Amino acid sequence: MKEENTDIQEKPFKPSSPTNRLSFKAEWEYAEAPESTDHISIEDRYGLFIDGKFIEPEKGRYFKSINPANEEVLAEIAEATQQDVNKAVEAARNAYEKTWSKLEAKERGKYIFRIARLIQERAREFSVIETMDGGKPIRESRDVDIPLAAAHFFYYAGWADKLEYAFPGKEVTSLGVAGQIIPWNFPLLMLAWKIAPALATGNTVVLKPAETTSLTALKFAELCRDAGLPEGVVNIVTGAGQTGSHIVDHDDIDKIAFTGSTEVGKIIMKTLAGTDKKYTLELGGKGPNIIFEDAPIDQAVEGIINAIFFNQGHVCCAGSRLLVQEGVADKVINKLRDRMETLIVGDPLDKNTDVGAINSKQQYEKINEYLELGVDEGADIFQSSADLPDNGYFCKPTIFTNVAQSNRIVQDEIFGPVLTVQTFRTAQEGIEKANNTPYGLAGGVWTDKGSKIFRVGQNIDNGVVWSNTYNQFDPTSPFGGYKESGVGREGGLHGLYGYVKFK
Numbered sequence: 404m405k406e407e408n409t410d411i412q413e414k415p416f417k418p419s420s421p422t423n424r425l426s427f428k429a430e431w432e433y434a435e436a437p438e439s440t441d442h443i444s445i446e447d448r449y450g451l452f453i454d455g456k457f458i459e460p461e462k463g464r465y466f467k468s469i470n471p472a473n474e475e476v477l478a479e480i481a482e483a484t485q486q487d488v489n490k491a492v493e494a495a496r497n498a499y500e501k502t503w504s505k506l507e508a509k510e511r512g513k514y515i516f517r518i519a520r521l522i523q524e525r526a527r528e529f530s531v532i533e534t535m536d537g538g539k540p541i542r543e544s545r546d547v548d549i550p551l552a553a554a555h556f557f558y559y560a561g562w563a564d565k566l567e568y569a570f571p572g573k574e575v576t577s578l579g580v581a582g583q584i585i586p587w588n589f590p591l592l593m594l595a596w597k598i599a600p601a602l603a604t605g606n607t608v609v610l611k612p613a614e615t616t617s618l619t620a621l622k623f624a625e626l627c628r629d630a631g632l633p634e635g636v637v638n639i640v641t642g643a644g645q646t647g648s649h650i651v652d653h654d655d656i657d658k659i660a661f662t663g664s665t666e667v668g669k670i671i672m673k674t675l676a677g678t679d680k681k682y683t684l685e686l687g688g689k690g691p692n693i694i695f696e697d698a699p700i701d702q703a704v705e706g707i708i709n710a711i712f713f714n715q716g717h718v719c720c721a722g723s724r725l726l727v728q729e730g731v732a733d734k735v736i737n738k739l740r741d742r743m744e745t746l747i748v749g750d751p752l753d754k755n756t757d758v759g760a761i762n763s764k765q766q767y768e769k770i771n772e773y774l775e776l777g778v779d780e781g782a783d784i785f786q787s788s789a790d791l792p793d794n795g796y797f798c799k800p801t802i803f804t805n806v807a808q809s810n811r812i813v814q815d816e817i818f819g820p821v822l823t824v825q826t827f828r829t830a831q832e833g834i835e836k837a838n839n840t841p842y843g844l845a846g847g848v849w850t851d852k853g854s855k856i857f858r859v860g861q862n863i864d865n866g867v868v869w870s871n872t873y874n875q876f877d878p879t880s881p882f883g884g885y886k887e888s889g890v891g892r893e894g895g896l897h898g899l900y901g902y903v904k905f906k
């Protein structure tokens with residue numbers, strides 16, 4: 404039963420006749436082009452990286468990191484308990500007081516530049532491991548994740564000895580020890596967003612990667628050692644939510660930086676309320692991607708594809724709600740469905756692959772629940788006819804039409820390759836629909852008219868609005884949300900604020 408809603412009746416979508424559909428699958432055959440894995444090394448088992456050394460976890464417990472594309476075990480990862488987190492914080496505190504905060508700023512900068520260069524040198528290895536551990540297409544880890552991670556270190560290395568220009572007329576100091584918790588969708592890149600500004604401003608860190616994607620953080624620990632970074636400046640503790648909460652609760656941590664779900668963000672905010680810890684939270688999103696009638700339609704369709712299918716839709720700023728102006732709705736949806744048919748879903752290590760594996764079994768199950776829910780809510784589902792591999796966690800690119808604003812598939816962050824499609828008539832209606840979720844992270848506007856870009860961009864409550872493009876990232880550009888999408892900004896000059904205090 405479809406719930407009654409008070410929305411303006413949306414025109415039901417009629418697919419174009421079968422005769423004018425394109426048949427890419429029959430005509431375009433790609434030879435396999437897998438990236439080789441013989442140049443990488445993964446240990447069977449990883450300890451915790453504390454005070455410059457890999458050590459055994461106190462309780463001796465390990466968990467498995469698997470490759471979501473074939474369900475094979477890649478390595479065993481240490482589970483850090485309270486005592487382990489205490490050790491890491493102690494190491495970070497020591498390093499802060501004895502070495503890192505005593506170093507001249509330009510010397511700190513040199514270490515960060517060295518880290519950036521080492522990431523570039525080992526980019527191929529990092530890309531392959533990122534793809535094996537997390538399921539993202541090699542093309543994306545190779546061309547986006549790893550180069551951007553290096554770029555973040557280069558960018559913040561440059562700030563290390565120029566903070567007086569970042570904060571003119573003010574004197575700033577570091578905070579001390581930063582506790583950082585990151586998610587599984589961009590593992591090394593999120594590590595870079597966290598560690599680069601913290602080190603550049605003179606702090607030391609204890610970072611916890613997500614439990615399904617710890618490997619590149621552990622490889623990064625090796626890289627810190629190779630860079631000669633003083634011991635204890637960067638500590639990597641692995642584990643799940645419990646380990647994360649030990650970091651959040653720790654008395655001797657001065658700042659918490661978290662990226663992850665809004666649900667956990669709220670728990671962290673409650674824990675930190677009334678303490679003098681600083682915090683930044685980068686949380687979920689349900690990004691509106693708004694297409695006006697005067698938009699360049701073919702480019703917009705590419706933008707829709709990029710917005711929702713990049714990284715299997717595991718993107719906090721994904722354009723997961725398409726809002727298309729009524730007059731071009733049929734045209735856009737037809738072109739979108741045709742374009743979806745060309746997406747290659749499969750082996751993430753294959754350079755032809757557009758959509759890789761869903762990051763974990765848990766996420767795979769969550770997405771499938773939403774697919775069922777969407778149908779139950781009365782929406783029409785369309786999935787590409789891509790063949791999926793027999794093993795591993797894969798999901799077909801999916802769109803839901805005939806949805807209502809109140810549907811859960813429109814309101815909740817699904818975090819998968821699933822797009823909802825709504826129509827609107829006037830710019831005002833588009834803006835109202837865009838703003839009608841608890842989130843406010845990012846969105847897109849597609850139109851030929853500059854004034855419309857500004858009007859819509861200024862009226863949607865999102866930290867980031869892209870116009871006639873989507874998912875553009877740059878270390879110089881601040882990023883962060885409104886409403887339930889978070890607190891504070893990361894990236895750019897703004898990203899320095901979270902790691903300093905004014906004298």
Ligand code: NAI
Nearest residue numbers: 585586612613643644647648663664667686687719816818
């Ligand atoms: P999550 O928020 O539980 O995990 C993110 C990180 O927080 C991980 O490192 C996790 O170990 C840690 N964590 C979990 N509970 C914690 C706690 N109580 N205290 C401190 N740290 C804790 O996200 P999860 O369960 O992996 O994914 C669930 C949903 O969250 C996804 O379906 C997606 O909708 C959303 N999500 C959003 C992300 C974003 O970038 N906005 C990233 C990851 C997930």
Ligand code: MG
Nearest residue numbers: 468469536615
């Ligand atoms: Mg994994």
